[in-house]
Amino acid sequence: xxxxxxxxxxxxxxxxxxxxxxxxxxxxxxxxxxxxxxxxxxxxxxxxxxxxxxxxxxxxxxxxxxxxxxxxxxxxxxxxxxxxxxxxxxxxxxxxxxxxxxxxxxxxxxxxxxxxxxxxxxxxxxxxxxxxxxxxxxxxxxxxxxxxxxxxxxxxxxxxxxxxxxxxxxxxxxxxxxxxxxxxxxxxxxxxxxxxxxxxxxxxxxxxxxxxxxxxxxxxxxxxxxxxxxxxxxxxxxxxxxxxxxxxxxxxxxxxxxxxxxxxxxxxxxxxxxxxxxxxxxxxxxxxxxxxxxxxxxxxxxxxxxxxxxxxxxxxxxxxxxxxxxxxxxxxxxxxxxxxxxxxxxxxxxxxxxxxxxxxxxxxxxxxxxxxxxxxxxxxxxxxxxxxxxxxxxxxxxxxxxxxxxxxxxxxxxxxxxxxxxxxxxxxxxxxxxxxxxxxxxxxxxxxxxxxxxxxxxxxxxxxxxxxxxxxxxxxxxxxxxxxxxxxxxxx
Numbered sequence: 001x002x003x004x005x006x007x008x009x010x011x012x013x014x015x016x017x018x019x020x021x022x023x024x025x026x027x028x029x030x031x032x033x034x035x036x037x038x039x040x041x042x043x044x045x046x047x048x049x050x051x052x053x054x055x056x057x058x059x060x061x062x063x064x065x066x067x068x069x070x071x072x073x074x075x076x077x078x079x080x081x082x083x084x085x086x087x088x089x090x091x092x093x094x095x096x097x098x099x100x101x102x103x104x105x106x107x108x109x110x111x112x113x114x115x116x117x118x119x120x121x122x123x124x125x126x127x128x129x130x131x132x133x134x135x136x137x138x139x140x141x142x143x144x145x146x147x148x149x150x151x152x153x154x155x156x157x158x159x160x161x162x163x164x165x166x167x168x169x170x171x172x173x174x175x176x177x178x179x180x181x182x183x184x185x186x187x188x189x190x191x192x193x194x195x196x197x198x199x200x201x202x203x204x205x206x207x208x209x210x211x212x213x214x215x216x217x218x219x220x221x222x223x224x225x226x227x228x229x230x231x232x233x234x235x236x237x238x239x240x241x242x243x244x245x246x247x248x249x250x251x252x253x254x255x256x257x258x259x260x261x262x263x264x265x266x267x268x269x270x271x272x273x274x275x276x277x278x279x280x281x282x283x284x285x286x287x288x289x290x291x292x293x294x295x296x297x298x299x300x301x302x303x304x305x306x307x308x309x310x311x312x313x314x315x316x317x318x319x320x321x322x323x324x325x326x327x328x329x330x331x332x333x334x335x336x337x338x339x340x341x342x343x344x345x346x347x348x349x350x351x352x353x354x355x356x357x358x359x360x361x362x363x364x365x366x367x368x369x370x371x372x373x374x375x376x377x378x379x380x381x382x383x384x385x386x387x388x389x390x391x392x393x394x395x396x397x398x399x400x401x402x403x404x405x406x407x408x409x410x411x412x413x414x415x416x417x418x419x420x421x422x423x424x425x426x427x428x429x430x431x432x433x434x435x436x437x438x439x440x441x442x443x444x445x446x447x448x449x450x451x452x453x454x455x456x457x458x459x460x461x462x463x464x465x466x467x468x469x470x471x472x473x474x475x476x477x478x479x480x481x482x483x484x485x486x487x488x489x490x491x492x
Contacts, residue, residue, distance in 0.1 A: 025129060026120065026139055032128075033119035033141040042144045043118035045111040048087050049288035057083075057164040060194040061155065062090050064187050065167070069094070076175055078102055079187075080168040082123050082152075086114030089165070098172065105144055107170065110291065118142060122150025123168040130154050130163060132188075134181045137173030149173050151180035153188035158196040167191065231370040233363045234264070241268035241339070244358035245306075251339040252348065255362035258408030261341035262310045264362055269306040273337055276304045283314040293322055300330040306337035313347035320349035327355060365403040365410065372399050375407060379414040380424060388418055391425040393457035401433045426457040449484040452477070456486070 022030075061081040069079055069092045078093035088109050093099050107113060115124035119141030126133035132153040137146045152168040167188040169180050237253075244251045245268055253261035262280065269278055284292040300307065307327075312320065330336045338355070342348045345359055365371065373395055380388035390398070394417075403409055417428035426434060434450030455466045467477040480486075 025125070025133075026135075029115060029120040029125050029128070030141055032115060036116050036119070038117075038119035038141055040141065040143060043105060043142045045106045045113060046117050047106075047111050047291070048085075049284055049291065050087070050089055050110050053089060055164075056195055056198060057155065057157070057191070058089055060198065061165070061167065061187075061191045064191045064194065065090065065092060068183065068187055076171055077180070078107075078170045080107075080123070080170065081165060082113065082127070082168060083165040084127065084163045085112060086117065086124055086127055086166075087112045098170075101147065102170065110288070118145070121145055122170070123152040123166050126152035126154050126166050126168075127163070130156075132181060132185055134177065136177060147173050149175065149177045149180065151177065151184040153181075153184045155188045155191050158192050159199060164195075229374050231368045233368050234260070234371055237360055237362050238264050238267050238271075240358070241265055241360045242271050244360070245269060245272045245337055245339070248337075249357035250355045251358045251360055252345060252353075252356045253339065253341045253360050253362050254343070254345050255341075256364045256406055257311075257343060258406035259362045259364050260407045261362045262308055263407075264360070265308050265339040265341065269308065269337055269339065273304070273306050276306050276337070277302075278306045278308065280308045280310065282310040283312065289316070289319055293319060300326050300336065307339070309338075309340045309352075311342065312340045312349065312352050313342035313344070315349055315352075317349050317351070321351045324351035324355060365406045369399050372401075372403070372410065375410060376414050376424075379411055380418045383415050383418040384422075389423045391423060391457075393453070394425045394429055397426060397429055397434050397453065426454045429454075445484075448480070449486065452480060452484065453486060 058081065065079045065081055072079070073094040076093075076095040076098050078091055078095070078098055080091045081089045083089055088107065088111055091099075091102070091107075091109055102108060113121060113123055115121070115128045118124065120135060121140055121142075122133055122135040125135060132151075134149070134151045136149045140146050140148070140150075148170050149172070150168060150170045152166045154166050155164045156162070157164050167184050169184045169187075171177065171180060241251050241253065241264055251265065251268070253265050255261050266278055266280065269276070281292070309323070315323070327336065327338055331338070340348070340352060340356070345353065345356075348356070373390065376390060376395075376398055377388070380390070398410075398413075405412075413430060413433060414424070416430075417424045420428050429450075431447045431450030434453045451470065452466075455461065455469050461469070463477060464474050467474040470477065472480075
């Protein structure tokens with residue numbers, strides 16, 4: 001943790017008597033919240049939707065909370081179930097004034113309330129530390145949450161040990177909170193027990209859900225800075241988008257999924273409008289389309305807001321038509337910075353395509369091999385919060401791969417590698433990456449080539465030692481090294 005006290009800690013000293021009296025977990029959470037760039041005044045949560053509510057965890061947790069709700073129907077308490085990412089899955093309470101207040105801060109189904117999104121809060125801290133947590137009024141990071149007290153307990157899947165989500169009980173800050181955490185503990189424990197009793201080969205983790213709504217603000221977050229030392233191809237694309245935005249043009253970034261289309265647009269928008277918010281939206285699941293559209297109405301009319309809509313080629317025509325109408329209406333009031341991304345221009349729905357003034361092509365990562373290592377270092381640093389070493393052999397393998405999944409695939413590979421070791425070497429890379437750009441190889445050949453590279457790059461073995469570990473003769477190993485065009489140090 002940084003030695004510099006966060007602003008929230010200096011304010012908290014008034015409540016606790018001194019900064020030294022602030023509980024360590026709370027102080028650490030405040031520090032992280034500041035580094036994440038969360039506003040002290042109000043929260044800007046992410047809307048992701050709740051299109052998959054068929055998990056065993058949701059079934060059992062919701063049943064437990066409904067029983068608890070019947071018991072506490074007249075009490076000013078809201079009972080919520082969240083997933084492991086802090087997304088509120090369900091919410092129930094008999095106190096309508098409390099529900100209205102929670103709606104005002106978007107503590108409602110479909111919104112993410114993780115610590116990264118809204119700062120210190122009960123469920124966010126419980127999920128971050130994976131322990132039962134009570135956050136009282138003034139202990140929240142954002143001031144507009146200080147009228148609530150929240151108790152949350154993580155729910156661990158009893159067989160696999162995975163974090164499934166949390167049970168969260170929220171009440172007014174003026175209400176007694178003595179039993180709140182005990183009730184949350186009981187509900188979480190009962191949920192886990194019910195899951196264990198009903199386990200019968202069903203999956204308990206919901207399928208991954210994409211993020212569909214996010215508001216970015218100028219902020220300093222560890223590892224989130226722009227990578228400046230990238231290829232000319234990337235910089236030219238960003239510059240083209242920047243030039244178009246500076247004259248008020250509507251920009252469409254076109255390219256393969258995962259190539260960095262929305263990132264290029266966001267970088268351009270940040271250069272042109274350094275003090276503006278960036279409202280970024282991804283096409284939602286069909287069940288969330290109407291809610292998603294509802295979020296645009298108040299946001300598009302606000303000043304100092306740049307808007308990026310991702311994957312517009314997946315939007316139904318009726319949604320694109322309504323969105324285009326909102327954009328046109330907003331741009332009559334001011335020059336609204338607006339951009340969108342799609343795989344091909346011809347796939348953009350006509351109502352939105354008609355708004356486009358400038359098309360910028362984002363080249364795939366295989367055409368920007370010089371970007372691979374700078375991006376890999378950036379991703380590793382962001383994942384670990386500090387510099388991570390990429391071994392030379394691993395660096396060569398990363399640069400030699402074609403990356404059909406582009407930057408998104410590189411991100412997954414680096415995230416997996418950094419979760420296993422402090423140094424990224426070939427042992428932490430998947431075999432398809434080690435197989436390089438030899439597209440003619442079968443899956444078995446790619447696996448074999450990757451294994452040979454891994455063994456030869458680990459511990460500097462002799463060819464005889466490597467052949468023994470691979471279970472083949474030295475002559476066979478030499479033949480396959482030549483067949484797969486593998487470079488070997490001469491002293492072997």
